[in-house]
Amino acid sequence: MPALTVLLPIHNSFEAVCRCLHSLHNDTNPLDAAITKLVLINDASTDTRISPRLKEFRNQTPRVELIEQNTNLGYLASVNRQLERVTGAVVLLNSDTVVTRDWATRLQAGAKRYPRLGALTPLSNNATFSTIRDPNDRRRALTREDLPRIEALLEKRTGCDYPLAPTGMGFCLLITALARSIAPKFNATFAPGYEEENDLCQTLRAHGLQCRIASDVYVHHEGGESFGPDKAGLQKRHYELIQQQHPAYAALVQDWFERLDQPYDLLPGANNSKPLRLLLEAEVLSQSLTGVVRYLDTLIELLHPSINRGDLKVSAVVSDTGTQKRYQSSTPQVEWLTGSDLDSQGQRWDIYHLCHANIPFEVVQRRRRHASRLVVSLHDLIAFENPSYFANGESFLSYRQQLRELTGLADHVLAISENTLRDGLEQLQLTHQRCSVFANPLCHLQISPEPEQKNWPPAERFCLIVGTDFRHKHLLGSVELFRDALLPLDPQLKLVLVGPEVAHGGCLTELKTLLNRDKTLERAVHIEGAVSDARLTSLYKSAELVLYLSLQEGFGYIPYEAAMHHCPTVVANTSVYTELPNWVAVDPYSCPRTNSVLAQLLNDPACRKINVQVWQQQLAYDQQRDHAQELLSVYCQVLNTPRHPYAKWLVKPQLESTAPHVSASRLRRLAILLPASVKQGLRRSQRWLQQQKI
Structure with a gap:
């Protein structure tokens, strides 16, 4: 096992020293096996109780060496003297700390996972960059009494990813053997202490090494005990010195704090944050019934048991007070907020779940600040691919850029189908590491009792098409197929079209x-x-057949809703239904095979029953899934993963080749995410655009 030496400089503060020694070795928790040598450095303590206690500890504890210094050299000189004589990795530990079980073993194991690691710092209650607060009440600082609970929590986090940090923290700092080959000891200019670890770490960074935070290790730190009353003066003087020697250090720290949602990111998902606090973006609920609205309604419904158990606290932000009041009365388990409520209350959430992408990026960015993580649901890329759904080219390009920005900013993207995930990986800059599939839940679709055989008068038989008039819905082709394949079989057959008319990209005028x-x-x-839910249910129960020949879908509820009411559905074999049998998914145009399938579904009860069974089997499979637990698992996984930094491609927007310039509004939107140096460049570009009246 590689050598790991722990250096513990001591000067007075008897009570703090006793607590530190007891945490390092006691009857129930012996000295960590990873420590090859623990060096106690008594820096001429004037408290006469110190030396006897150190000797007693040395005699009772294996692998302990005691160094008694007759002259007070100060922290930095005492440490440097020992650094000159020990080899291998070293941990510098302050005497005003309390360690937890297996702390050194975890540090050593974590360090092995990062070949370029220079310095490693554990979590603490008082450590600037690696400070965390009470996971159950993030307004409260941790105390020594919280140590058993934190230890139990860290047991579950063994081996988690270690986030990068701008520097290490001297209260407990592991310096790797590689780092020591570059910087064998501290710069004596920073004697007696403070900022010496920052100077060392900036030197290591200049050589390409990394500083990280061990987010599965916790060391409690009282703070200030080691230097006594001169702490503030030392900090001020040595911070000015660090600015002189490393002028970019302040910018590095500022950038880190802007991207890290302190103190929510270093111990994400602690105790699964019971209850986990979820903010749903629900402005879409004010719109007419669409697939996205159904998705959100279902999402809220399936989370009810978790809310009732106390595992989850859900808030949802809507666009207006009318929608707020309507949902408050129907779903009181959820806290319904408007945008103004959100900004004024100043609440914090663990997850901000953006359930749809049709919301301005500036709004998302503003609300994002209220939560630790951002999860985005990706329904499809239909509008992303189709400029005809927009009033002009600028709107189309703006939407494409907005979707890129939203998914680039997201800590996790939930695709509603494998088909959508495939499209997202290909057309957006996504990676498998921060994407997963959470299929649209169908648990709310309960199969109704099978009705008696329909014996409608010929004049009342009808087929049904459900959906908007977007061109990808293939409304014109479906009507023509009805005319060519079904109407000749029954001249009295009717076709009912249900769904709202869209503002752009629709085909209703051509249909008329x-x-x-x-x-x-x-x-x-x-x-x-557009019709009500009750009317749609009535139509499903009465229809002979549903034609759902949409050429492109992210998921598609319609066939499952029809199957609830024992109505057969035929779908296009070009979308998410490509794996279904060819007597369910057909070519979406008039051809012998398609015409034959439609004729059988219209007139053969056995074929109708088999078709319905295909969809009902999908529903039955879905009923076996624990959707709420799947979703909660995703949330917890995201919380236990370091926050996704802003994507580098946002620095230089990947505009379409047809775009002659970057609009001023887009520059302002991107500037929210960018470092100060990039912002200055953007401001210069914006001034030029204004001068050109662009």
Whole structure:
């Protein structure tokens, strides 16, 4: 096992020293096996109780060496003297600390995982960069009484990722053997102490080594005991000195604190933060019923048991007070907020879950500051690929850039299907490490009792199309297929179209033109537009067949909703349903195979029943999943992963090749994320744009 020497300089502070020694070795927790030698350095303590206590500890504890100095050399000189004579990795430990079980073993094991590691610092209650607060009440500082609870928590975090830090902290600092080959000892200019570890770590950084925080190790630190009343003066003088020798150090620290959501990131997901606090972006609930609205409604519904058990506290932000009041009465388990409530209350959440991407980036960035992590649901990339859904090219490019920015800012992206994940990995700068699939839950879709055989009068038989008039929904092609394949079989058959009309990229006007030219088809087609849930349920129960021939879908609820009410559905084989049998997923145009499938579904009860069973089997499989636990597991995993820093590609926006310039609004949006040096460049560009009246 590689050597690990612990140096413990001591000068007075008898009570603190006794606590430190007891934590290092006692009857129930012997000296950590990873420590090859513990060197006690008595720096001429004037408290006469110190020396006898150190000798007693040396005699009772293995692998302990006691150095008695007759002259007070000060912290830095005492440490440097020992650094000159020991080899291998070294841990510098202050005498006003209390260590936890297996602390050195964890530090040593963690250090092995990072080949370029120079310095490693554990978590603490009082350590600037590695400071954490009470996981259960983040307004409260940790005390020594919290140590058993923190130890139990750290047991579950063994081997977790160690986040990068701008420097190490001297209260407990592991310096690797590689680092010691570059900087064998501290700069004597910083005697007697303070800032010497920052000077050392900046030297190591200049040589390409890293400083990290051991987020599965905790060492309690009283602070200030080692230097007594002159602490403030030493800090001020030596901070000025560090600025002189390392002019960029302050900028490094500022950038780190801007990107790290202190103190929420160093011990993320502690105790799973019971209850875990979740903020849902729910402005979409004020819109008409869409797949995204159903997704969000279902998400809230499936989280009810976790809320009732006290495992989860859910807040949702909506766009207006009308929506707020409506949902407050129907779903009181959730705290419903408007945007102004969110800004004024100043609450904190563990997770901000953006359930849809149709919200301005500036709003997301502002609300993001209220939470430790950002999770984004990715439903599809249909609008991302289709400029016809926007009023102009600028709106299209703005949406594409916004989706890139949102997914780039996210700590985790939840794709609602494997199909969506594939598209996201290909077209957005995502990685498998921070993406996963959380399929749209179907647990709210309960299969109703099978109805009696339908014996409608011929004039009342109808097929059903559900969805907006976006072109990818293939509304025109579906109507033409109905005309060519189904209407000849039953001239009395009707076609009912249900769904809202979209602002851009719709085909309803063209459909009406088609119906005006074909009076027979016009008499058969009835356009109802947006309908209520109750009306839609009634239509499902009465329809002969649902045509859902959308060419591109992220998921698609419609076939499952139809199957609830024992209505068969035929889908296009070009979307997420490609793996279904060819008598369920068909070519979305008139051809012999498709026409044959439609004829059988319209007139053969056995074929209808088999079709419905395919969808109901999918529903039955979904009922076996514990959706709430899956989602909570994702949240906890995200909380236990270091926060995703802003993506480098945001520094230089990857605009489309057709874009002649960067708009001023986009520059302002990006500037929120960027370091000061980049912001200055953007401001110069913005001034130039204004001068050019762009």
